[in-house]
Every structure is written in C-alpha cells, then in structure tokens.
Amino acid sequence: MTDLSLIRNFSIIAHIDHGKSTLADRLIQYTGGLSEREMSEQVLDNMDIERERGITIKAQTVRLDYTGKDGxxxxxNLMDTPGHVDFAYEVxxxxxxxxxxLLVVDAAQGVxxxxxxxxxxxxxxxxxIVPVINKIDLPAAEPEKVRAEIEEVIGIDASEAVLTSxxxxxxxEEVLDAVVARIPPPKGDRTAPLKAMLVDSWYDPYLGVVIxxxxxDGVIKKGLQVKFMAGGTEHLIDRVGCMRPKLQVLDELGPGEIGIITAQIKEVAQARVGDTITTVKQGATQALAGFKEVQPVVFCGLFPVDAADFEKLRESIGKLRLNDASFSFEMESSAALGFGFRCGFLGLLHLEIIQERLSREYDLDLITTAPSxxxxxxxxxxxxxELHNPADMPDPVKxxxxxxxxxxxxxxxxxxxxxxxxKLCxxxxxxxxxxxxVGGRAQVSYELPLNEVVFDFYDRLKSISxxxxxxxxxxxxxxxxxxxxxxxxxxNEPVDALSMVVHRSQADPRGRHLVERLKDLIPRHMFKIPIQAAIGAKVIARETxxxxRKDVTAKCYGGDISRxxxxxxxQKEGKKRMREYGNVTIPQEAFIAALRMGEE
Structure with a gap:
C-alpha cells in the first residue's frame, strides 16, 4: 500500500518531434527502469512505424521509482502521449x-x-504544468526567447522552466526534482466503492486485452468481479500489475495509482477508452465524466490489388481491429475494383498508419479510394x-x-x-x-470544410512552407x-471508385483535372474513348x-477516290460497332494514380 503523498502522476505534452519520447527514455534510464543493455531509442514507441516517423501513435505508461532530495x-507514473491531432481523445x-x-518545448523551434x-x-x-525547454545544446537554441514565448503565448510562468537536453x-535530475516538488499528489479514498478510469487498452497475443x-477510489485486486459502466459488460480480473516498462505483477492497485489489469477480454472494442470500471457488488452509482464514443471522421475504401488477396485482407483487418478499436470497417464491392472494405478513421494520419501497417505487417498491396x-x-x-460512401448518394431531387x-x-x-x-486556405x-x-511567427485561425482538408491540405501546407x-x-x-x-x-460507363462529393464551386477544376489525368493514364484502344466528369446529366469536363488505327488505304495506288x-x-462502321461492344480496361496503376489527387 503506497502512501498517496509519495505518488506523482504526470504526462509529457509537446508538439511532434520536440523530444517527448527521448525525454521519457532518459527518465527511465536515470531512475533505473531498464538497464543499459535493455535500453533502446524511444523505448516507449514499440511500433516500427513510430520509430521511423518519430511519432507516438499509442500512448504508453511507465512506473518509475525516484529517491528525492528529502530521502x-x-x-x-509517466504517461507518454501521442502529439498528433487524430489522437486527441486519447490525449x-x-x-x-x-x-x-511536463510541457516540452524545443529550444530552437519554440511553441x-x-x-x-x-x-x-x-x-x-x-x-x-512544468515547462521544460529541451534541446538547449543545439547551435540554434534560444532558451531565453522560448521562455518569453511560453509566457506570452500560453500565459504560464516560465521563470523556473527546466533547461534540458x-x-x-x-x-x-532537475526534471525529476521539479516533478516531485511542483506536481501535486493524487487524492482518493481507499474505503469508497471502486471507481477506476479506463485510460487505454491494447491486445496482447498471450494475455488477451491489457487495460x-x-x-x-477503492482498490483493484485479482479475483474481483468488475463491471464496465459504459460498455455494460462484466469481467473477472485475473492479473493486476504495472509497466516498469516491463510488466510487473502486483497484489493490488490502490487510489491514485496507475497500472494494468487483464480479465480474459478478447476484443479491444469491449474496453472503450474513457469508460468507468467499478465492482459488480456495491459498486459506484455514477460514472466518471468525460466518456464519449470515438466516431470515425474520414472514410475510404480499401481494396486488394490482387482480387485473390481479399480473404487475407479480411483476416488482417480483423486482427488490426483487435488492437485498434477506433477504426471501423464494413464490406463493399465496386464494379471497377472488386471486393474490398469501407473503413472509417479518426483522421488522415490514422488512415495512413492503418494502410501502412496492413501493407507492412500483413504483406498486402492495397488500392485506397479517394478519402471522403x-x-x-x-x-x-x-x-x-448519414452518407459515408459517395456511391450511395440518393437521387438529388429527394x-x-x-x-x-x-x-x-x-x-x-x-x-x-x-x-x-x-491563399491555400x-x-x-x-x-x-x-x-x-507571436515572436517572429504568425498564428492564423481558419474555419475550413473537412472535405477540403482530407485530400492533400497537409502536404500542400508543408510544401509551401x-x-x-x-x-x-x-x-x-x-x-x-x-x-x-x-x-x-x-x-459512357460510370466508374464508381472515382465518384466523389464536391462543392459546386470546386467541381469544374477538380473534374477537369481528373479527366486530364485519366487521359494520360488509360492506354489507347482500337476505338475512341470519351472520358467525362458529370454532375447528374450535365457534363462539366471531357477529354477524348x-x-x-490501321491505315486501310495503304494498298490503294492511284485509281478512283471512291475506292x-x-x-x-x-473502317468507320467497324470502329462504331467495336465501340458499342468493346470494353475499356482501366489498369490498376491508372486507378492508383488518379486517386492520388494531391500531386497537382
């Protein structure tokens, strides 16, 4: 049983690439959480993609023991949070x-x-909030300027900001001392009915869902029958522990503590982030505030390039869903692309990560339809x-x-x-x-339709700046x-995979751009092929x-023109007939390139 006054729960918040995960590494190393041999870069980022891109996707937690100056x-309890906007609810x-x-700010980049x-x-x-100014050993570092910026922009006192690299x-050591001295201990009643917040969950192939x-308030022990208040399910706890960063089994978790439990749950979807856990008997009557269902925001179709991979894709998506309950999927079929899935994501980075994990971890080649x-x-x-798929659009008259x-x-x-x-906005x-x-930089606020942002807004923003x-x-x-x-x-045949919902003012340029690209991508056939962008019956752009053609008149030497x-x-008659019965084959590369509308 830990004395509440000796517990400190804190998270690290920062912009992408300001050194959150590296700081977490040093704190773990300093407090002896892992030996020198077990240490690796970004030890809390356990996915390859996280390390390669230098981003945190899943929030991770670790318990450290630190002996303060008072002996x-x-x-x-340190929580390393994702910095990206798609995972704001997790944060x-x-x-x-x-x-x-700990508010980590890069000494060179600022707020x-x-x-x-x-x-x-x-x-x-x-x-x-304890400000930490990181990367002070960089040649471009300006800690005093950043200190002033934190005070000016955020409005918190940065005179005692900790300078680190x-x-x-x-x-x-100064960071750890600041945590102990400035962050308050948690409050909680050991004798009250159990109330615990479900902060995160992930799937472990051996233990099932780890929560x-x-x-x-209250205490969680092995053998306790608990209830998830928002999920409405009941479970028997079979393991209680904490991450140091390796799993350590404990007897109990008391008030104010952060740890993990397992209860033979098979799907992450049952353990929803933000839910309240209480005991089945004499449990809490009121759930903790702040729970909300995570709703997908961006939808797109995922289709295998090789139709024979459909079963493999179904299996892979099912496995991924075990580990990430925040994306949804349902089956759909397209005349052009065959069978696939319509998936919903929290945002564009989330879409990109799921797609990359499918192709990397499960060795799949995928075509992604335009996000909507x-x-x-x-x-x-x-x-x-609610319209999730442009292909399901009802008759505009209705x-x-x-x-x-x-x-x-x-x-x-x-x-x-x-x-x-x-201009871009x-x-x-x-x-x-x-x-x-703010300092030498501008802060612009804009209200924008999400439809315009999902295409390539972020890439364009990065390239022009x-x-x-x-x-x-x-x-x-x-x-x-x-x-x-x-x-x-x-x-004259609609291609469902390329249909999209656009604003009327954007329809002409976007339609023209798409038909021009398709003209370059679709190979020539023996007959003329019109490519049209249309709104209802009105054609707004066309390329042919x-x-x-074979030169049928080559064998005529001289003689009458009528021959x-x-x-x-x-020949013209034949071409006409051919066009009526001929099929246009659109190669997969054309689809992939046409759906990457970003490269304007």
Whole structure:
C-alpha cells in the first residue's frame, strides 16, 4: 500500500518531434527502469512505424521509482502521449488520469500548434504544468526567447522552466526534482466503492486485452468481479500489475495509482477508452465524466490489388481491429475494383498508419479510394441520413439539404510563408477568424470544410512552407453547403471508385483535372474513348482518347477516290460497332494514380 503523498502522476505534452519520447527514455534510464543493455531509442514507441516517423501513435505508461532530495522514494507514473491531432481523445483521457504535465518545448523551434492544443486541454483539467525547454545544446537554441514565448503565448510562468537536453542527458535530475516538488499528489479514498478510469487498452497475443487504468477510489485486486459502466459488460480480473516498462505483477492497485489489469477480454472494442470500471457488488452509482464514443471522421475504401488477396485482407483487418478499436470497417464491392472494405478513421494520419501497417505487417498491396467525410442529408420527407460512401448518394431531387463537417484550424508559420498559406486556405473555401503575431511567427485561425482538408491540405501546407508551418484542428460541427455528386464516366460507363462529393464551386477544376489525368493514364484502344466528369446529366469536363488505327488505304495506288472512301467508311462502321461492344480496361496503376489527387 503506497502512501498517496509519495505518488506523482504526470504526462509529457509537446508538439511532434520536440523530444517527448527521448525525454521519457532518459527518465527511465536515470531512475533505473531498464538497464543499459535493455535500453533502446524511444523505448516507449514499440511500433516500427513510430520509430521511423518519430511519432507516438499509442500512448504508453511507465512506473518509475525516484529517491528525492528529502530521502523519500517517490512512485512516478509517466504517461507518454501521442502529439498528433487524430489522437486527441486519447490525449484527453491520458491527461484526465494525471495531476500534472511536463510541457516540452524545443529550444530552437519554440511553441507550435499542437503544443498549444494539448496545453489548453491540460489547463482545462486543472493541471500543474512544468515547462521544460529541451534541446538547449543545439547551435540554434534560444532558451531565453522560448521562455518569453511560453509566457506570452500560453500565459504560464516560465521563470523556473527546466533547461534540458534529453539526448545528452543534461538536466534530467532537475526534471525529476521539479516533478516531485511542483506536481501535486493524487487524492482518493481507499474505503469508497471502486471507481477506476479506463485510460487505454491494447491486445496482447498471450494475455488477451491489457487495460491501462487509473484508480480514483477503492482498490483493484485479482479475483474481483468488475463491471464496465459504459460498455455494460462484466469481467473477472485475473492479473493486476504495472509497466516498469516491463510488466510487473502486483497484489493490488490502490487510489491514485496507475497500472494494468487483464480479465480474459478478447476484443479491444469491449474496453472503450474513457469508460468507468467499478465492482459488480456495491459498486459506484455514477460514472466518471468525460466518456464519449470515438466516431470515425474520414472514410475510404480499401481494396486488394490482387482480387485473390481479399480473404487475407479480411483476416488482417480483423486482427488490426483487435488492437485498434477506433477504426471501423464494413464490406463493399465496386464494379471497377472488386471486393474490398469501407473503413472509417479518426483522421488522415490514422488512415495512413492503418494502410501502412496492413501493407507492412500483413504483406498486402492495397488500392485506397479517394478519402471522403461523413455528410448529413435531410430528405424532402424529413428523414435524416448519414452518407459515408459517395456511391450511395440518393437521387438529388429527394434531398432537401446537405451538411458537411467543418473544422477550426490553427496554423503557425514563419512570416515569409504567410501569403501563400492564406491563399491555400482561401482556395479551400476557408473563413479566416484570426491572425496574431507571436515572436517572429504568425498564428492564423481558419474555419475550413473537412472535405477540403482530407485530400492533400497537409502536404500542400508543408510544401509551401518548406515544412516550417504547423497545423492543428478541432471539429466544430456541421454546416449546410452547396454540395454535388461528381461522377466520372469512361466510355459512357460510370466508374464508381472515382465518384466523389464536391462543392459546386470546386467541381469544374477538380473534374477537369481528373479527366486530364485519366487521359494520360488509360492506354489507347482500337476505338475512341470519351472520358467525362458529370454532375447528374450535365457534363462539366471531357477529354477524348483517340483510337489506334490501321491505315486501310495503304494498298490503294492511284485509281478512283471512291475506292479509298469506301474503305474508310467500312473502317468507320467497324470502329462504331467495336465501340458499342468493346470494353475499356482501366489498369490498376491508372486507378492508383488518379486517386492520388494531391500531386497537382
């Protein structure tokens, strides 16, 4: 039983690449969590993709023992959170499980968009925030300027900010002392009914679903019959422990402690992040606040390049779903691409990661259809429908209004790129809501339709700002828009995989761009092939692939012109017949290239 005054629960929040995971490594190493031999770079990032990209996808937790200057041994529970906007809900649950946070800011880069988003969440949870200025040994480091920026932008006192270099190991002891001195201990009642928050869950092939919990009140022990209040399921706990970062089995978890439990649960979907765990008998009557169902935001179709891989794809998606309950999938078929799945994701990075994990861990070649968002349709008879797949669009005559999701975006950029970024947001139907200057950088606020952001907004933003601009967004609800369904017809046949919902003002340029690309990508046939972009019956763009033809008049030497005309007429008839019955084969590469609309 640990004394509450000796427990410190804290998370590390920062923008991508400001050194969160490296700082976590040094803290683990300093407190003897792992020996020198077991240590590896970014020890809490256990996926290959996380290490390669230098991002954290799954929040990880580790328990450390640290003997302070007063001679007491403190139990430190460190939570390394994902920095990316797609995983904002995971961050919010991790923060709710803590009493304080280390705010890591790069001494060369300063405050960036996601630093702000996560700090405000932390302040909402009433946390004690300890600023840590990292990478002070870089030649471009300006710790004093960054200190002033933290005070100016975030409004927290940075006079006692800890100066560190996680890579070189400078200032690590000072960070630990600051955690002990400035972050308050948790509160909790050991005798009250059990109340624990489900912070995270992941699938282990040997143990089943492993659940990370923060105990608020009461005690969790092996053999306890517990109930998930939002999920409504009951389970028997068969293991209680903590991560140091290796699993260590414990007798119990008391109030204020963070640890893991297993209860022979087979699917992560049953253990939903943010749920409240209590005992079946004499349990808590009220759940903890803040639980919400995670809703997919971006949808796209995943199809195997080789149709024979469909079963393998089904199996692989099922396995991935065991480990990540935040993406959804259902089967769909397309005339052009065969059988596949319609999947929903939390955002674009999430989509990219799932796709990369499928191709890397399960050795699959995939085609991804153009990503789309969820639209809300109000029909003329008053019913409301959700549209996930553009191919399911009902007859426009029956639709009274169509709403699309909007986001509020915050962009930080050095001054010289501001003009081109404003133009990019304007082109994407953005509404500017604010522009302020912080140090030498501009902070722009825009309201944008999510439909315009899912295509290639992030890539374009990075390329026009040479990677210096940072971008963070939050959803702000649905708004009515003048949206239309754009179909692509090849030889007068609609190609369902290329159909998309666009704003009327964007339909012409996007349709023209797509048909021009298809003209270059589809090989020539023996007959003429028209490629058209159409809204309903109105064609808005057209390109024609000319036919390959044989010179039938080559054998005519001199003689009457009518002989040549006769041969050409005969050929024309044949071409016409061929076009009526001929099939256009669109190669897979053409689909893949056409769906990558980003490279404009």
């Amino acid at each position: 007491k041994t403190y139990q430190l 919010s649950r991790s923060l709710a499980a803590c009493e304080g946070a 960036e968009a996601q630093t702000l988003a996560n700090v405000y969440q932390s302040i909402e949870h009433d946390h004690e 996680a890579k070189s190991g400078i200032g690590i 990370l919990v923060r105990v608020i 968002v969820v639209y809300r349709l109000t029909m003329t008879d008053g019913t409301v429908k 639709i009274r209004e169509m709403e699309e999701p909007w986001i509020k975006a915050t962009i930080y950029t050095p001054d010289e790129y501001l003009g081109s970024i404003l 304007q082109d994407r139907r953005g509404v500017q809501t604010g522009l302020t200057y 040479r990677g210096y601009a940072s971008f963070d967004y939050e959803q702000i609800g649905l708004r009515e828009g003048d949206l239309v369904m754009m179909n692509i017809l090849v030889n 692939i000319s036919a390959m 040549k005309k006769k041969l050409l007429e005969k």
